[in-house]
Amino acid sequence: MHSPSPPPLVDLPVRRLTRGDLVACADLSEERGWPRDEHRWGLLLSAGTGYGIAEPDGKGLVAACVVTSYGPRLAAVGMLLVAGRHTRQGIARRLMRHVMEETGSTPLALYATPQGERLYEELGFTHVGRSERVLGRFRAEDGPSAVTTRAAAADDLQAMVRLDLPAFGVDRTHIIARLPAFSDRLQVAEENGELTGYAALWPSGDVHAVGPLIARDTATAEALVTALAATTDRPLRADVDARHEELLGWLVERGLEPGSRTSVMTYGIADLPGDATRRFAPLTIATG
Numbered sequence: 001m002h003s004p005s006p007p008p009l010v011d012l013p014v015r016r017l018t019r020g021d022l023v024a025c026a027d028l029s030e031e032r033g034w035p036r037d038e039h040r041w042g043l044l045l046s047a048g049t050g051y052g053i054a055e056p057d058g059k060g061l062v063a064a065c066v067v068t069s070y071g072p073r074l075a076a077v078g079m080l081l082v083a084g085r086h087t088r089q090g091i092a093r094r095l096m097r098h099v100m101e102e103t104g105s106t107p108l109a110l111y112a113t114p115q116g117e118r119l120y121e122e123l124g125f126t127h128v129g130r131s132e133r134v135l136g137r138f139r140a141e142d143g144p145s146a147v148t149t150r151a152a153a154a155d156d157l158q159a160m161v162r163l164d165l166p167a168f169g170v171d172r173t174h175i176i177a178r179l180p181a182f183s184d185r186l187q188v189a190e191e192n193g194e195l196t197g198y199a200a201l202w203p204s205g206d207v208h209a210v211g212p213l214i215a216r217d218t219a220t221a222e223a224l225v226t227a228l229a230a231t232t233d234r235p236l237r238a239d240v241d242a243r244h245e246e247l248l249g250w251l252v253e254r255g256l257e258p259g260s261r262t263s264v265m266t267y268g269i270a271d272l273p274g275d276a277t278r279r280f281a282p283l284t285i286a287t288g
Helices: 018-031 038-047 091-103 117-122 154-168 219-230 245-253
Strands: 013-015 049-054 061-069 073-082 108-112 124-135 148-151 185-191 195-205 208-213 236-241 257-267 280-281
Touching: 018 038, 018 049, 018 061, 038 061, 038 073, 038 195, 049 091, 049 219, 061 091, 061 208, 073 091, 073 195, 091 117, 117 257, 124 208, 124 245, 148 219, 154 185, 154 195, 154 208, 185 219, 195 245, 208 219, 219 236, 219 245, 236 245
Parallel strands: 073 108, 208 236
Antiparallel strands: 013 049, 049 061, 061 073, 108 257, 124 236, 124 257, 148 185, 185 195, 195 208, 208 280, 236 280
């Protein structure tokens, strides 16, 4: 007798991922040419909900993605990855449809690579913006900044949440509360005892990523980046909202080079909530 044929990969069940899947997720990232970034996966799987399709033999993942929920008004989809040997079989579409069913009426947002845009368009997502990645060795300007910044303290977290809410548009206390442990440096800007911005620096492979970057204006954002850069000898990376042309130009002047671009896309909502003038960079494009 012939053993029954295994089901097509697209018919394999989608399951919830846990922190026990962290290494498999990192393996999948590495296999697709992305940094392993186990540090970031740890945050995503604890602060969000992971979905994956396991290999039929149980060794590794066919596909994975993570949803970070911000309540009924917004959820961010990120890290949608399919193993290279299983691409072009409808698996990414299957996983995204499952996520869309699971999230129900909650509006969705994501950052799409050029390779993924067509799929998301076909699923009903629309373009609402663009993000530009910059990467390189930061060269500090001469002289002190007119903006005062300092390392964040534990009792700054509530003020950071209050500052963040109008900028991000929905409450992400569960993310901000994790920043002290996730980041190598958490910096705040203040004037007359009031916070005017905050930013985090966290390790990603052999670079340090800047994000989130929330500030009342470009000068404050620049001061925060300068302060963070002074604490590391690694190259810096940031995914900057393309509308912040002044900050992007300044970062290039300071030695960072333009890199990949991603499209900001939404489903079920006309645009991202919040105030884009104060939202300079996300924590990571995976969390919106």
